[in-house]
Amino acid sequence: xxxxxxxxxxxxxxxxxxxxxxxxxxxxxxxxxxxxxxxxxxxxxxxxxxxxxxxxxxxxxxxxxxxxxxxxxxxxxxxxxxxxxxxxxxxxxxxxxxxxxxxxxxxxxxxxxxxxxxxxxxxxxxxxxxxxxxxxxxxxxxxxxxxxxxxxxxxxxxxxxxxxxxxxxxxxxxxxxxxxxxxxxxxxxxxxxxxxxxxxxxxxxxxxxxxxxxxxxxxxxxxxxxxxxxxxxxxxxxxxxxxxxxxxxxxxxxxxxxxxxxxxxxxxxxxxxxxxxxxxxxxxxxxxxxxxxxxxxxxxxxxxxxxxxxxxxxxxxxxxxxxxxxxxxxxxxxxxxxxxxxxxxxxxxxxxxx
Amino acid sequence: xxxxxxxxxxxxxxxxxxxxxxxxxxxxxxxxxxxxxxxxxxxxxxxxxxxxxxxxxxxxxxxxxxxxxxxxxxxxxxxxxxxxxxxxxxxxxxxxxxxxxxxxxxxxxxxxxxxxxxxxxxxxxxxxxxxxxxxxxxxxxxxxxxxxxxxxxxxxxxxxxxxxxxxxxxxxxxxxxxxxxxxxxxxxxxxxxxxxxxxxxxxxxxxxxxxxxxxxxxxxxxxxxxxxxxxxxxxxxxxxxxxxxxxxxxxxxxxxxxxxxxxxxxxxxxxxxxxxxxxxxxxxxxxxxxxxxxxxxxxxxxxxxxxxxxxxxxxxxxxxxxxxxxxxxxxxxxxxxxxxxxxxxxxxxxxxxx
Numbered sequence: 063x064x065x066x067x068x069x070x071x072x073x074x075x076x077x078x079x080x081x082x083x084x085x086x087x088x089x090x091x092x093x094x095x096x097x098x099x100x101x102x103x104x105x106x107x108x109x110x111x112x113x114x115x116x117x118x119x120x121x122x123x124x125x126x127x128x129x130x131x132x133x134x135x136x137x138x139x140x141x142x143x144x145x146x147x148x149x150x151x152x153x154x155x156x157x158x159x160x161x162x163x164x165x166x167x168x169x170x171x172x173x174x175x176x177x178x179x180x181x182x183x184x185x186x187x188x189x190x191x192x193x194x195x196x197x198x199x200x201x202x203x204x205x206x207x208x209x210x211x212x213x214x215x216x217x218x219x220x221x222x223x224x225x226x227x228x229x230x231x232x233x234x235x236x237x238x239x240x241x242x243x244x245x246x247x248x249x250x251x252x253x254x255x256x257x258x259x260x261x262x263x264x265x266x267x268x269x270x271x272x273x274x275x276x277x278x279x280x281x282x283x284x285x286x287x288x289x290x291x292x293x294x295x296x297x298x299x300x301x302x303x304x305x306x307x308x309x310x311x312x313x314x315x316x317x318x319x320x321x322x323x324x325x326x327x328x329x330x331x332x333x334x335x336x337x338x339x340x341x342x343x344x345x346x347x348x349x350x351x352x353x354x355x356x357x358x359x360x361x362x363x364x365x366x367x368x369x370x371x372x373x374x375x376x377x378x379x380x381x382x383x384x385x386x387x388x389x390x391x392x393x394x395x396x397x398x399x400x401x402x403x404x405x406x407x408x409x410x411x412x413x414x415x416x
Numbered sequence: 417x418x419x420x421x422x423x424x425x426x427x428x429x430x431x432x433x434x435x436x437x438x439x440x441x442x443x444x445x446x447x448x449x450x451x452x453x454x455x456x457x458x459x460x461x462x463x464x465x466x467x468x469x470x471x472x473x474x475x476x477x478x479x480x481x482x483x484x485x486x487x488x489x490x491x492x493x494x495x496x497x498x499x500x501x502x503x504x505x506x507x508x509x510x511x512x513x514x515x516x517x518x519x520x521x522x523x524x525x526x527x528x529x530x531x532x533x534x535x536x537x538x539x540x541x542x543x544x545x546x547x548x549x550x551x552x553x554x555x556x557x558x559x560x561x562x563x564x565x566x567x568x569x570x571x572x573x574x575x576x577x578x579x580x581x582x583x584x585x586x587x588x589x590x591x592x593x594x595x596x597x598x599x600x601x602x603x604x605x606x607x608x609x610x611x612x613x614x615x616x617x618x619x620x621x622x623x624x625x626x627x628x629x630x631x632x633x634x635x636x637x638x639x640x641x642x643x644x645x646x647x648x649x650x651x652x653x654x655x656x657x658x659x660x661x662x663x664x665x666x667x668x669x670x671x672x673x674x675x676x677x678x679x680x681x682x683x684x685x686x687x688x689x690x691x692x693x694x695x696x697x698x699x700x701x702x703x704x705x706x707x708x709x710x711x712x713x714x715x716x717x718x719x720x721x722x723x724x725x726x727x728x729x730x731x732x733x734x735x736x737x738x739x740x741x742x743x744x745x746x747x748x749x750x751x752x753x754x755x756x757x758x759x760x761x762x763x764x765x766x767x768x769x770x
């Protein structure tokens with residue numbers, strides 16, 4: 063049996079009595095114990111970010127990450143943010159927090175990030191390390207074959223589930239939700255927004271407790287014409303509409319940060335794969351949008367309909383991995399614009415000048 | 417059945433085959449799920465700390481802590497540190513991280529700690545918040561009656577155990593040790609020591625991953641003359657000898673910080689109760705000292721002998737609570753001397769001046 067954590071419930075499940083999902087879905091497990099999950103998003107940011115600079119960043123990181131304590135998998139992606147900057151992003155996955163801590167000590171990455179030169183040029187750099195106990199994560203995949211995100215780490219298996227197809231299913235899949243309502247410590251209030259003076263500074267933000275981060279992905283490489291057309295003409299526009307709504311209604315939706323990212327090939331060209339990295343005040347705010355707003359219902363219904371239509375012949379893969387953060391996740395921003403990632407939300411510290 | 421977490425072992429237990437403990441021992445459980453434990457040590461520090469200043473600190477904190485999101489229990493203690501400073505300490509216990517996060521938002525404590533006045537006077541202030549998943553803690557009590565530390569929180573129960581009386585028992589009692597060796601990310605190397613310019617500064621230290629913090633307590637109030645004499649003449653001197661050895665051999669023993677604290681009455685006088693708060697590079701370093709050094713073996717053997725002699729009539733209570741920290745524990749120091757607590761160990765950030 064793969065490793066998993068289950069608690070005797072004190073918080074009721076959302077699953078309706080006798081529920082049978084309309085479409086098959088899958089989750090990630092590991093065949094060894096994985097008490098902690100680490101996904102680190104490394105970014106380079108520029109008003110105009112040319113490929114040589116972006117590539118140099120990836121090359122440097124790949125070299126630092128290529129060590130015994132390095133990650134088990136990595137991907138490169140690109141995102142144009144709301145402030146008009148381009149961000150080159152490398153995400154790296156570890157399933158052992160001690161190995162990640164060792165990498166931080168041994169790699170020299172922190173020294174590189176803290177060097178005076180990082181503060182001076184036209185580029186910004188950021189590092190968002192998501193470190194969560196296993197019981198604060200959940201995943202879902204539309205099919206059992208394609209590996210991406212955490213499913214590229216060693217000893218992972220994709221297993222069928224039935225905890226899907228109802229609102230609240232993501233919560234039910236989070237082991238800790240059985241014993242913790244995962245409320246925002248801000249209650250119904252928003253997280254106060256600040257605009258720290260971040261250009262020319264090396265800042266660190268303590269991400270507030272129970273902030274919920276979702277990486278939601280789409281993969282259509284090799285899809286046949288019919289499914290490709292449907293994806294391009296129907297699902298992708300619906301997805302973009304939903305993301306625009308979130309991006310333009312941050313205070314109402316509880317959305318804090320939203321990055322629409324395109325996966326890159328080695329040469330920096332776009333692959334037939336995207337993902338959206340969204341941060342929300344709480345799981346509850348994310349659920350409210352998903353359960354009630356027509357922009358999400360549109361995406362949801364279309365994805366389900368295509369799954370029912372094509373069944374195991376479905377060639378477009380959708381998936382997500384979700385994390386409910388504990389207090390203590392420290393995101394770093396060097397010479398970035400003040401609306402980068404979680405920089406406007408949470409307690410801000412600055413690097414030390416002796 | 418009280419809440420507890422157990423994993424199927426992939427790391428062997430230390431318990432010897434067929435082991436039966438020589439003396440009864442007890443651990444803490446809760447009758448409700450407690451996925452995270454929070455103990456926060458608040459300190460005021462002065463070269464000479466008079467009672468009115470110490471009392472004013474406790475009064476202010478008690479007022480801030482007396483709220484719906486406040487802690488479930490608190491204690492006040494005093495410690496004279498190696499640098500010759502006196503520290504007044506209030507420790508507060510929460511068993512809900514969301515409630516603690518809410519308290520931080522609502523209480524105004526952080527604003528008070530960050531005020532310019534804190535940087536200017538003769539006193540320093542510090543705040544060490546230990547936030548750990550349940551599976552990274554363990555406790556032991558010599559008897560089932562006396563409540564202290566986390567055992568004063570709501571819905572806690574003290575239950576008999578048999579995971580005691582062998583070297584490695586503390587590790588076996590830590591649920592996560594079944595699937596994680598809890599090694600230091602520094603391997604066999606020490607954690608580098610720095611001396612940040614801390615006077616007049618508000619600094620934050622990220623405590624390294626797997627640093628192990630132990631609060632080990634002694635309570636002899638109401639003990640009869642025979643057991644009191646034995647405690648004063650035999651166990652307490654052995655304890656002091658052990659603590660001196662650790663304090664004077666920090667690099668060798670992996671001890672990072674050691675506070676010998678006396679519990680206080682309302683009027684600031686000492687109670688018949690002490691505890692030692694020790695931070696170590698890793699659980700392994702703590703185990704090495706405990707298993708091999710004569711100063712610990714002396715304490716250990718004497719405590720066991722007294723338990724065997726007096727059995728349920730033992731009037732001196734010994735206990736501890738132990739936490740193996742994840743990365744992401746942030747300790748703050750305002751206008752403190754540079755060797756305070758964990759300040760010399762770990763990545764240091766400073767408060768932000770706009």
